[in-house]
Amino acid sequence: MTTARTYGQMCPLARSMDVLGERWTFLIVRELLLGPKRFKDLGDSLPALGPNRLTARLRGLEDAGVVRRTTLPPPAGVAVYELTERGEGLREPLGALGRWGLGLPPSPDIDTKTTRVDLIALSVSSVIAPDRLVGLKEIYEMHVGKETFHVEIADGRMRTRSGPAPVRPDLEITCRVRTFLKVIFGGSRAADAVRSGELQVAVGSEEVVERAFDLLSGTEIDYPVYLGV
Missing domain, CATH: 1.10.10.10 (Winged helix-like DNA-binding domain superfamily/Winged helix DNA-binding domain)
Incomplete structure (x- = not known):
């Protein structure tokens, strides 16, 4: 029983x-x-x-x-x-579920004001293939809209965590939510966003910017649904 x-x-x-x-x-x-x-x-x-x-x-x-x-x-x-x-x-299996959920169509019951880019980054970063991270040990600090979070790469893993980086990051950027989503979901390139001023880099080289967003990208979806437009 x-x-x-x-x-x-x-x-x-x-x-x-x-x-x-x-x-x-x-x-x-x-x-x-x-x-x-x-x-x-x-x-x-x-x-x-x-x-x-x-x-x-x-x-x-x-x-x-x-x-x-x-x-x-x-x-x-x-x-x-x-x-x-x-x-x-549970990081990898939940990340895989999150990444799978990125492609689901919007529902009228969902409030787009609940969009959080740290959760999108969590879903993407949790399932990066280890061979893409070999030899990398970097921290990216992200100020996106009102959110601050960091992404840490070490020991062949990529983890998204709340708040600022615990040590000086290899990359620190500031942008709007719309810009972040456009870059990671294929609407524009990080380099173009930097040149236009939509993405400001406080710490880090062009190479690190490109690497960070290349790792966080790769899932092309209709990103405006996350903005309610």
């Missing part, structure tokens, strides 16, 4: 969904893939979830060994939730 919280099947996919299949759970993991977050941060990112359900989902993820509570070192010193090594193993 099975309970309401399990599929009761000795199948790897079914077991994964026993842990992750409840509504909002994937999106909590999505936020933590961007780095450790306070309970309030998670609540602000997922306002429709509500604090009671957020508490329940986090408890379930803790029990499954996906998430743990910890305290950031000084000077922050705040309590946060972060992914465990097992939780970090």
